[in-house]
Amino acid sequence: MTLNEKIEKEPVLRLAGLTKRFGGIIATDHLDFDVRAGEIHGLIGPNGAGKSTLVAQIQGNLRPDEGSIIFEGRDITVEAPHRRAKLGVARSFQITSVFMGFTMLANVMMAVQAQAGHSMWFWKNTSMDSSLIDPAMELLELVGLTRSAQALAQNVSYGERRQLELAMALAMKPKLLLLDEPMAGMGRQDGGRMISLLETLKGRYSILLVEHDMDAVFTLSDRISVLVAGRCIATGSPEKIKSDAGVRDAYLGHKST
Amino acid sequence: MTTGLFVEQSLNGLQLGVMLFLVTAGLTLVFGIMDFINLAHGSLFMFGAFLAATFVKITGIFWLALILAVLATGLIGFVMEFLVLRRFYHRSHLDQVLLTFGFILVFNDITRIIWGSIPLPMPLPEILSMPVQIMPGVMYPSFRIAILVLGLIVALCLFLIIERTRLGMWIRAGASDRQMTSALGVNVGLVFTLVFAAGAALAALAGIMSGPISAVQIGMGEPILILALVVTVIGGIGSVKGALIAAIMIGMVDTFGRVMFPPAISSILIYLLMVLILAFRPRGLFPANV
Amino acid sequence: MTLSSVRQLVVPNWPVLLIFVLLALAPVWSMYGGSDFTIRLLTRALILALAAVGLNFVLGFGGLVSLMHASFFGVGAYTVAILAHHDFNGDTLFGLPGTSNLLVSGPAAVFLALVFAVATGALVLRTKGAYFIMMTLALNQMLFFFMIALQQYGGEDGMQIYLPLHLSGYEFGSDSAIYYTVLIVLAFFVFLLSRLVCSRFGNVIRASSENEERLTAIGISPFHYKLVAFTISGAVTAVAGVLWAISQEYVSPADLSWIRSADLVVIAVLGGLVRVWGPLVGALVFVLAEYFLSDITVYWQLVFGLGIIAVVVLFPGGMLSVWATIRKINWGRAHDA
Known part of the structure; x- marks a missing residue:
């Protein structure tokens, strides 16, 4: 062998x-x-x-x-x-567990950020940080959530939240x-x-x-x-x-x- | 330290411990059962003392006044719980903090309106105003002995109720797993109202006991509230057994600390003890919620 | 309506600029018609605002209900006062001379607050919920009773600062000078923290208050982040304490009692929690309410307490839903269009 x-x-x-x-x-x-x-x-x-x-x-x-x-x-x-x-090791939860007060995009960006491993950054505004936004948008597109990217996670349907879970898991590569x-x-x-x-x-x-x-x-x-x-x-x-x-x-x- | 001083301080420490236990018992169960943080618990302690002082003046009979004041404060607790607090069990801790802080401000001013700003004396019955000799050459105030004995009896009764009766079993079950308990068909709402009222009554009893030692005055409940929180945290939230042991421990450490160390150290001794214990047992000595 | 749904709006925008401009004009206004008292009252409000801005960083964004922020305030105020006290006496503290120079005592105060915040934070941040609240309350009172026990620094009576505090020779000549100093420091920290909450670090802090389990599952252990946030928060509140010592020239244990901690929580909640500058509004409301109510009745705490109770009872979403209701009334229509 x-x-x-x-x-x-x-x-x-x-x-x-x-x-x-x-x-x-x-x-x-x-x-x-x-x-x-x-x-x-x-x-x-x-x-x-x-x-x-x-x-x-x-x-x-x-x-x-x-x-x-x-x-x-x-x-x-x-x-x-x-x-x-x-x-x-990435996990999606049986009972949906996302950041409810964040937008769908912000949820995935959080996961992208965690994967990148640079979270002790204190100055740069993440809402304009394309190194987080671009991969996050790609993932939202992959799971079919592009349209609701700016919606708060607590306001979308249950099914969409499950898709979001998957996008977050995938964001962790x-x-x-x-x-x-x-x-x-x-x-x-x-x-x-x-x-x-x-x-x-x-x-x-x-x-x-x-x-x-x-x-x-x-x-x-x-x-x-x-x-x-x-x-x-x-x-x-x-x-x-x-x-x-x-x-x-x-x-x-x-x-x- | 002479033997006489040691005995005297031990009795003082035990007495503080017993009093702290009476204040903490209600507090820790309320935390444990409903996950409710009640900063106004110290106000009930204060009400007990003021009501007792007033009832003594009216009736002239100390023991009757004591019973009346305890019952009246229990009733205040009942009304508070029934009208307002029960709406807050499922609210955030922040809302609970704001609500009960609001209650403290209101209760302090109500006390000021009714009784004025000058501390009240707590008249004692004849039989308790004489010192007694507890060992050769050591005199000890008899009311302190009475407080200690009464406190120990109440603490023992409470402990037996919690540990040995069906009601106590429900309360303990509620403190360790609320949902499970209500699923078993126990009326958690009723149990909690009773616990809260009883906790208020016990706090009042402790307030009356401390009346002759410190003055009966506005804000007297706040230092006690802090000590009761320390006892709750050390004993483990929701554990009556933990509260008893932690209360005696704090009573002893605080009393002896004041004799043995300079004020700068003795003032923070119990907090250092709390920090030390929590470093090794983050959920207190006897955590009820496992 | 939950706390988090309006949390997106964290960037300072035109209302805060307007408030700052108005505040900057206040001394001019007080020269014609107002009084020095108005300026001192506003200074007090701005200092409490800064203390609550510090608190709000962990309370509003991190979801941590700390009842020990008065102790950070106290560390700031007492450090300046104690160093000035030794300067006045011409003696030493642990072999070091005292000083009335704020360029020395200010940084020293912040440094001590950082140390105190790291030590206490490492302890309390391992606990959650009611435990956290009780632990912070207890630690606050630990410092409170410690300061009362220190008779050489006035004990229960507090201590007067006799020598004028100065910045390497520059003395604050008037109430207005102190006022502008406070305003500039406040604006600086509001700006700093506004950047912070939108940064990657800020995201972690907000996420940890939303859902710690999820944060852990994506690979971030919140503890160290919360500790850093708690330390920053404590240091900002300590800076407010330093300003307090400058403006009052007097410190007392009452400045660091847990009641003051609870006041700061009330101020942050009045400000709506979701904006970095929110406590500025909260503090203005708080100080003015205190002033006018105490003018009307000696039992103003009763009125104030009833007000707090009424708000929490009637608006289950907390003060936030009051603001949300107001926001809807004002801008709801524009929002729907």
């Missing part, structure tokens, strides 16, 4: 024996799991399977009890969340994108737009996609993992997951009842 192949084989994210308990409840149970470079890895599972807890551990808001998180070959298990963000239910609470139309948006990102970013919308997950994902009670019961291509008897019992069958 050459060095190059070895690097390619090393996944962007690898979880080894990850465990998180809350009192007597095990939210994450000795989980082994990886996200490969350039893939969309779907993560599904019934409510309470520990999906959001897992995302929080990867992002760093929660500290695991056991196991390790390897990001690009580097152990980040105990790194602070803002340090992980600097390394390239992420090496790993954690999307926690990007379609949650969206109508058909907005949801459809989000799916085609994510499709354009396919291959360009390594994405961990947590989503309840089965159609979306099976359309978008290269691989899917099924999480039940904090354990990964199956990983594989969408076709393989569809035909997996264990998954049907534990999850898909559960859903149809």
